[in-house]
Amino acid sequence: MSTRSTRRSFLTKLAVAPIALSPLAAAACGGNSAVREDGSVDLTKVTLTIGDQAGIQQSLVEAAGVLDGKQYEVRWSQFAAAAPLLEALRSGAVDIGLAGDAPTLNALGSGADIKIVSATRSVRQYGLAIVVPQGSPITSVADLRGKTVSPTTPGSVGHYLLLSALREAGVPANEVRISFLEPVNASAALSSGAIDAWSTWDPYTAAAQLDQGATVLRDANGLAHGLSFINAYQEALDDPGRRAAVRDFVGRYNKALDWARAEPAENARIYGELSHRPPNVARLVSDRSQRTGGPVDDQVIAQLQEVADNYREFGVLREHLAIAEHVDRGLY
Structure with a gap:
């Protein structure tokens, strides 16, 4: 049609x-x-x-x-x-x-x-996900202990996904360094290695995957x-x-x-x-x-x-x- x-x-x-x-x-x-x-x-x-x-x-x-x-x-x-x-x-x-x-x-x-x-x-x-840079040694949410993660903005769906994924993995939230960054800054920080992971949503997830080669650590299925x-x-x-x-x-x-x-x-x-x-x-x-x-x-x-x-x-x-x-x- x-x-x-x-x-x-x-x-x-x-x-x-x-x-x-x-x-x-x-x-x-x-x-x-x-x-x-x-x-x-x-x-x-x-x-x-x-x-x-x-x-x-x-x-x-x-x-x-x-x-x-x-x-x-x-x-x-x-x-x-x-x-x-x-x-x-x-x-x-x-x-x-x-x-x-x-x-x-x-x-x-x-x-x-x-x-x-x-x-x-x-x-x-799948557009709501925690992503890590290409080649990252982080392979599970449990590996985020001691790492720096941006859940984008406070109270966002990215924030909720991160906290839910950490609870699922048995990782206390205070064992992860949380850095709130607006999408443009978070994208740059992921690319430069200033953060270890980014919890975000489309179009930012898609851009990180296709432009930077980022990989999905945990998506929202079963958590949202x-x-x-x-x-x-x-x-x-x-x-x-x-x-x-x-x-x-x-x-x-x-x-x-x-x-x-x-x-x-x-x-x-x-x-x-x-x-x-x-x-x-x-x-x-x-x-x-x-x-x-x-x-x-x-x-x-x-x-x-x-x-x-x-x-x-x-x-x-x-x-x-x-x-x-x-x-x-x-x-x-």
Whole structure:
């Protein structure tokens, strides 16, 4: 099937029903210019600002063509990792953003006024991994005792993977020198030998493997559920216009995930163009970033609660998080 006809079939399924508010909700929004007198939302007057990491989500929806025909304006804001993205979300600089389970929990634990509105799950989890330089004598996680490892940023999925892998191997975390480095600095440190291992995610894992010859010491299979989430700023959800746009975007984004699984080569090509990644890296990232999207149901909440409890045991979260209290199920 051609890309054009594939796009058309997806867009046919994306017919958006008129979005109306109850009289009470319309009254609550006061002078919101996106709300008509009859309580319906005029999406042409709404701007949705979306936080993205390394261009992956923007390239996905542009490759799939799922934003064609949308009525609201979309602005993208790019970040190197989840931590700065979530900080922007917490401040209201972006309305929504996609992040992994661990950084989402870290943001919630720090009191961020955000809600989880949608879930995605990896088909393959090999893009999240602990890697070591080419020719490294380190052959097992147990060999990391006394070594320097960067789990990228604090509270990241890389941080969670490292702590989980160390626990699995029976290595106390205080027997490893942990050095938090932003992805660009961590890549340089791995290449130069300044660190012995790097716990990170795609596209950085793929680039380390293909550009530097790094090898995977331990991937996330069996240690993580492969969950990521679309998180929303509470103020955006409280605004009728932006809430309607978020609901519409979530539906379109899930269709883009379907498209990416059906058209991996085209997804890789466009991701490479937008991110300026070499074709071999773009293909590997595309293959490993295949996901399914859906609501935050009871199973997802239970699995995220497990991660939260582990993170508290690791000492990253200071207090217990009741995950169900931080979910907005009203967008499905």
